[in-house]
Amino acid sequence: MKGTSLSGVERDALRGRSITIHSPATVANMVCGFDVLGFAVQEPYDIMRIGFSENKGVTIINEDEYDLPTKPEDNVAGAALLAMMEELEEGIGFELRINKQIKPGSGVGSSAASAAGAVVAANRLLGERFTKEDLVRFAMNGEKVASGVKHADNIAPCIYGGVTLIRSIFPLDIVPLHAPPLYVSIVHPQIEVRTSDARGILKQQVQLKDAIRQWGNIAGLVAGLLKNDYALIGRSLEDVLIEPVRSILIPDFEEIKKRSKDAGALGGGISGSGPSIFMLSKDEQTARLVEQEMKAVYARLLLDHHTYVTTINMEGVKFIG
Known part of the structure; x- marks a missing residue:
């Protein structure tokens, strides 16, 4: 314009x-x-x-x-x-x-x-x-x-x-x-991961079999959102390209992911370039349980952290005055 x-x-x-x-x-x-x-x-x-x-x-x-x-x-x-x-x-x-x-x-x-x-x-x-x-x-x-x-x-x-x-x-x-109702649990360990640094460690080439698997997950996630299919959303929350590399920058990432899914989360992973981790849940009660698991992991590590339990913001930027 x-x-x-x-x-x-x-x-x-x-x-x-x-x-x-x-x-x-x-x-x-x-x-x-x-x-x-x-x-x-x-x-x-x-x-x-x-x-x-x-x-x-x-x-x-x-x-x-x-x-x-x-x-x-x-x-x-x-x-x-x-x-x-x-x-x-x-x-x-x-x-x-x-x-x-x-x-x-x-x-x-x-x-x-x-x-x-x-x-x-x-x-x-x-x-x-x-x-x-x-x-x-x-x-x-x-x-x-x-x-x-x-x-x-x-x-x-x-x-x-x-x-x-x-x-x-x-x-x-x-x-x-479109997206169905989803609750979001986020934990932010008080460390910094610079986006530029997190991009710098990524592989510049990927194997075709991994790319095919990733395309399937992206398509499945979009389809799951559009169809309100929570099971499909959960199955599609898998990253075989980026997460295996970036997760090494985040303390006990795999432990948080496992405990969150055991608590009922659909799935989740690294938020952006990290270090925050997010998990999606169907209801607030599950999201609160996931938050407690996140807290427990970082409390054991004596690592300061902040957590949020929230929902998807359908409005974006909000005018307040």
Whole structure:
């Protein structure tokens, strides 16, 4: 959507306006769908406020403890906004305040929440000038700052809500998917796994037999979601390509996975690039039991951790003021 311009009257109307949002955490890959599947969750979420600024460009103010870069080019939210502003004919300015509740490096889409939240809020401030697909395209510039790669498996569900399939990046083709009611148990051991590092250890070539098995699981997972078939969803939550490599970065990953499934979880695995682990369950009672098993494993290791029991967020970024 090139060449979108603001009239003088429109710019005057923006002065003094600001918008506050909750931008949700997301789970990317969904075990077998590396870089192509993801879903948003109800919590945790970042709190962001954006307003029109008298100064051109992007001003970033951190309201949290993480001391992230405030230079727009080096900040995921700033990079996303700059990409959006390149498609506005007349220069404007934004002031963005970020209170991150999603810890950077947690594996639940911290960078995506900031990048997606910034452009969704700015778009509302601008009178919804851009489509959701445009917003994904802008926000992917933030993911490139974070990991060196423009990927959308966290960005798309954050903006669209629910579960999304990224059929293609170039050209961008996003398919929102139906999903039955699912409860999500997440454990975040308090260690950091950088997305760029987790990508760096991956094999660049795979055997055909493994690729075939992975394709079957991705197709089975999508079919299970669309058919409300919990058994098929559970059978398809298997990753033979990425998880065997990345799991070595996460303490007692296999133990948590086994104990969670023994407690009744449908299945699950690494959230994004880790270190968080997620498990899907049919009901809240099971999800709570899974959470207790997760806690027990890391309590035994004396490893600090946070847990969440939540559901799939069908709305995505939420406007709160």
